[in-house]
Amino acid sequence: MESRVLEIKDFSMYYGDTKAVDNISMDVYKNKVTAIMGPSGCGKTTLLRSINRMHELVADTRTTGEIRLYDTEIHSISPIVLRRKIGMVFQRPNPFPTMSIYDNVIAGYKLNGIRLKRADRDIIVEDSLKKAALWEEVKDKLHRKGTFLSGGQQQRLCVARALAMKPEILLLDEPTSALDPKATTKIESLIEELKIYVTMVLVTHNMSQAARVSDYTAFLFLGELVEYGQTQKMFTTPEDKRTEEYLTGKFG
Amino acid sequence: MKSDTVFKYVLHLIAVIILALLSLIFITLFVNSLPSIKSLGLKFFISTRWNPVKGEFGALPFLVGTLITSFLALIISTPFSLSIAVFLSEYFKRGALSSVIRSGVELLSGIPSVIYGFWGLFVLVPVIRNLELKLHVPPYGVGIFTASLLLAIMIIPYSASIIREVMKLVPADLKEAAYSLGATRFEVLKGVVIPYSKSGITAGLILALGRALGETMAVTMVIGNANVLPTSIFAPSNTMASIIANEFSEAVDSIYLSSLVELGLLLIVVSAAINIISRWVIKRTSKV
Amino acid sequence: MGYQKDVKSLMEKEINKNLENNQSFIVNDKHIFFRKIYNILFKTSIILFSIISIIPLFLILFYVLQKGITAIDWDFFVKLPKPVGVEGGGISNAIIGTFLIILMSSLMSVPLGVGTGIFLSEYQNSKLAYVVRLFVEVLQGVPSIVMGIIAYLWVVRPMGIFSGFSGAIALGMMMLPVIIKNTEETLKLIPHSLKEASMSLGVPYYKTILKVVLPSSISGIVTGVLIGIARIAGETAPLLFTAFGNPFMNLNIFKPMNSLSLLIFNYATSPYQDWHRIAWGASLFLIVFVLFTNLVANGVAKKWKVEF
Numbered sequence: 120m121e122s123r124v125l126e127i128k129d130f131s132m133y134y135g136d137t138k139a140v141d142n143i144s145m146d147v148y149k150n151k152v153t154a155i156m157g158p159s160g161c162g163k164t165t166l167l168r169s170i171n172r173m174h175e176l177v178a179d180t181r182t183t184g185e186i187r188l189y190d191t192e193i194h195s196i197s198p199i200v201l202r203r204k205i206g207m208v209f210q211r212p213n214p215f216p217t218m219s220i221y222d223n224v225i226a227g228y229k230l231n232g233i234r235l236k237r238a239d240r241d242i243i244v245e246d247s248l249k250k251a252a253l254w255e256e257v258k259d260k261l262h263r264k265g266t267f268l269s270g271g272q273q274q275r276l277c278v279a280r281a282l283a284m285k286p287e288i289l290l291l292d293e294p295t296s297a298l299d300p301k302a303t304t305k306i307e308s309l310i311e312e313l314k315i316y317v318t319m320v321l322v323t324h325n326m327s328q329a330a331r332v333s334d335y336t337a338f339l340f341l342g343e344l345v346e347y348g349q350t351q352k353m354f355t356t357p358e359d360k361r362t363e364e365y366l367t368g369k370f371g
Numbered sequence: 372m373k374s375d376t377v378f379k380y381v382l383h384l385i386a387v388i389i390l391a392l393l394s395l396i397f398i399t400l401f402v403n404s405l406p407s408i409k410s411l412g413l414k415f416f417i418s419t420r421w422n423p424v425k426g427e428f429g430a431l432p433f434l435v436g437t438l439i440t441s442f443l444a445l446i447i448s449t450p451f452s453l454s455i456a457v458f459l460s461e462y463f464k465r466g467a468l469s470s471v472i473r474s475g476v477e478l479l480s481g482i483p484s485v486i487y488g489f490w491g492l493f494v495l496v497p498v499i500r501n502l503e504l505k506l507h508v509p510p511y512g513v514g515i516f517t518a519s520l521l522l523a524i525m526i527i528p529y530s531a532s533i534i535r536e537v538m539k540l541v542p543a544d545l546k547e548a549a550y551s552l553g554a555t556r557f558e559v560l561k562g563v564v565i566p567y568s569k570s571g572i573t574a575g576l577i578l579a580l581g582r583a584l585g586e587t588m589a590v591t592m593v594i595g596n597a598n599v600l601p602t603s604i605f606a607p608s609n610t611m612a613s614i615i616a617n618e619f620s621e622a623v624d625s626i627y628l629s630s631l632v633e634l635g636l637l638l639i640v641v642s643a644a645i646n647i648i649s650r651w652v653i654k655r656t657s658k659v
Numbered sequence: 660m661g662y663q664k665d666v667k668s669l670m671e672k673e674i675n676k677n678l679e680n681n682q683s684f685i686v687n688d689k690h691i692f693f694r695k696i697y698n699i700l701f702k703t704s705i706i707l708f709s710i711i712s713i714i715p716l717f718l719i720l721f722y723v724l725q726k727g728i729t730a731i732d733w734d735f736f737v738k739l740p741k742p743v744g745v746e747g748g749g750i751s752n753a754i755i756g757t758f759l760i761i762l763m764s765s766l767m768s769v770p771l772g773v774g775t776g777i778f779l780s781e782y783q784n785s786k787l788a789y790v791v792r793l794f795v796e797v798l799q800g801v802p803s804i805v806m807g808i809i810a811y812l813w814v815v816r817p818m819g820i821f822s823g824f825s826g827a828i829a830l831g832m833m834m835l836p837v838i839i840k841n842t843e844e845t846l847k848l849i850p851h852s853l854k855e856a857s858m859s860l861g862v863p864y865y866k867t868i869l870k871v872v873l874p875s876s877i878s879g880i881v882t883g884v885l886i887g888i889a890r891i892a893g894e895t896a897p898l899l900f901t902a903f904g905n906p907f908m909n910l911n912i913f914k915p916m917n918s919l920s921l922l923i924f925n926y927a928t929s930p931y932q933d934w935h936r937i938a939w940g941a942s943l944f945l946i947v948f949v950l951f952t953n954l955v956a957n958g959v960a961k962k963w964k965v966e967f
């Protein structure tokens with residue numbers, strides 16, 4: 120049996136009066152990749168951002184139901200603590216342009232005012248960049264600006280930045296949609312490798328990507344969770360008709 | 372077709388007129404400053420004696436007075452204008468409190484300078500006089516400090532709106548990245564927003580300084596109009612703009628008038644330089 | 660994947676370190692407590708400073724209202740100023756002077772400003788447009804007192820007399836940048852398709868601009884003019900040695916002319932209490948006029964907006 124990291128239970132989320140996520144229940148398992156799929160506007164991003172409470176940055180949002188990290192309801196934890204435990208990688212690479220590569224990696228510590236010894240910092244930077252498969256490419260230019268890197272490298276830098284905080288879960292919102300195929304392949308194999316360190320939730324538009332890298336897949340449609348289960352099973356024998364239609368390209 | 376061609380010519384002509392207008396402004400000022408430039412030269416800027424009756428024209432007191440009042444006003448106003456910018460662009464983008472502050476600042480910027488001066492003369496000056504009595508400095512009431520305080524109030528809306536524009540340019544996804552690392556709002560501001568918009572903010576503050584340098588009426592009414600080098604920040608003084616306001620219509624002989632025009636030329640050159648450089652810096656930040 | 664093995668062997672160490680780190684960095688309650696405190700303190704001071712910044716507004720408005728309201732009655736608007744010591748009198752000459760000067764400034768700056776705005780939006784990326792924009796920026800930054808000097812040198816000195824006309828020149832130049840920028844911004848919002856639709860119907864270019872594009876952006880242009888008027892209505896410095904002021908009624912634009920702002924300045928700096936009172940009344944009137952003009956400008960912008 121898999122061990123559960125995150126438990127989403129009867130969770131709904133509203134922008135003002137419009138319901139963007141409708142009564143979703145699902146579990147996320149440790150050291151697995153869970154993909155969230157579905158047509159545009161179905162609430163994938165919204166669900167993902169609710170997990171580390173990023174949705175609270177948008178005015179006039181409201182949630183019902185619960186999300187538990189291990190056994191703690193996430194709304195009972197301060198968001199600044201929660202977000203360190205649940206890191207995030209965004210659709211478009213967004214390294215801090217005012218910081219060097221090195222500083223980007225330890226940006227979380229810097230921003231949060233955590234003072235580290237030089238040696239500790241070096242370890243964290245090297246370690247995170249190695250995990251993000253970027254170390255070899257940047258080890259000689261750690262003190263150059265991160266914005267000089269290619270798109271794919273920038274995205275891996277963002278992964279390293281998130282990993283540096285040693286999160287329990289890493290949320291990835293279409294991390295390859297702004298990248299070329301080569302960089303996409305690189306990120307995908309990175310996701311495979313990272314499984315041993317961190318649980319991942321991946322939003323993707325790309326079905327074959329979900330099939331390639333994920334262990335579990337959730338299919339969302341109009342804010343509802345239509346189907347959730349092991350990726351292999353879902354892609355071969357989907358239970359719901361809507362899932363099947365989506366997978367065969369009937370809509371989306 | 373023919374009328375179209377004419378129309379296009381007219382449009383270009385109008386554009387050229389605008390160019391000619393500003394060029395003519397500079398040329399007029401320069402030509403009319405020539406008598407003073409020729410006969411006084413550099414002495415104009417380094418001599419401290421201003422006595423038109425004796426034919427002494429040293430503008431140093433006004434340069435010093437202008438710089439001190441403007442910088443002091445900038446220093447006093449900066450925490451407030453920064454706060455307003457942060458308030459409106461980060462904390463309260465909408466809602467009642469936001470519109471109170473926003474319209475308050477807008478109204479503040481609409482009040483004519485002469486009314487600031489009038490109010491300053493009757494409300495601020497007595498307050499400062501009391502303060503000066505407590506501090507055991509000569510209780511003029513009017514002087515550099517009063518002028519700076521009034522100027523500070525006047526430039527807050529201006530610098531706040533520029534800083535706000537600059538802060539709006541900070542990409543939302545950078546802020547989100549910082550939040551996703553567990554930063555508090557304060558830390559996001561300190562660690563991401565401010566570093567990103569630093570040069571733009573500086574440019575905005577310099578633009579506000581430019582505003583303060585040329586501000587005339589309010590300053591003229593409360594600065595005390597003393598044509599000597601100021602000895603303290605409470606001392607009466609004069610700025611370039613206020614000396615022009617006070618003496619231009621009395622200036623009959625040509626060197627006297629010319630020396631005041633030269634001050635005007637200096638003012639316009641400095642504010643043009645400030646404008647061009649600051650806008651360039653702000654435009655550059657928006658392209659990063 | 661050369662360091663794959665390397666990474667795997669690191670795994671165990673990693674998990675331990677993870678725990679350690681969690682304890683030392685993440686779940687450090689005291690540190691988090693202080694971060695939250697800083698955050699709250701910062702927010703509080705931002706709110707505090709913002710509120711303090713607009714307190715002067717209320718102080719000024721309140722003071723002007725309190726002092727000014729007692730000066731305002733019917734006579735105030737229709738009578739001429741009385742000599743020192745004589746009770747009563749009004750500021751009719753200053754009101755009329757102000758409106759005449761504003762009218763003249765607008766007549767001079769609106770055609771030129773709207774024309775330049777059209778040019779800038781039609782030739783957005785031309786070199787000339789680039790330079791014009793720069794010049795407009797500089798023009799906007801010219802200190803108002805310098806405009807006074809210019810109008811003096813251009814008009815007053817050659818004509819040998821102070822005049823409302825020269826004051827209007829100075830103020831007109833101050834209005835120009837506001838009108839230009841507003842016109843340009845508004846015209847840029849007009850969709851290209853509108854122009855193309857008109858041209859494709861065979862309407863000549865100049866008619867398309869004047870009869871189709873301009874009318875649909877009229878609200879933006881009017882807004883610009885009103886903002887420009889609000890900006891110059893209270894200007895004093897450029898009038899000191901141009902319009903100069905005049906205690907009598909004068910409708911001749913080539914003679915010295917009074918304005919509200921000049922009257923306020925002259926009376927405010929005089930030693931007479933009676934005059935102070937009148938100056939407060941004039942200030943109240945001027946503030947109301949300026950704020951009202953701004954309000955109308957906002958209203959026009961909203962109400963007359965042509966939606967696309």
Ligand SMILES: Nc1ncnc2c1ncn2[C@@H]1O[C@H](COP(=O)(O)OP(=O)(O)OP(=O)(O)O)[C@@H](O)[C@H]1O
Binds near residue numbers: 139157161
């Ligand atoms: N800030 C917001 N305010 C109001 N409604 C929003 C906001 N963000 C998203 N929505 C709405 O919520 C619904 C879900 O949006 P969401 O961004 O989660 O979809 P998505 O599945 O991520 O789509 P995509 O695949 O295009 O990224 C949409 O209908 C969208 O219009």
Ligand SMILES: [Mg+2]
Binds near residue numbers: 164165
């Ligand atoms: Mg999305």
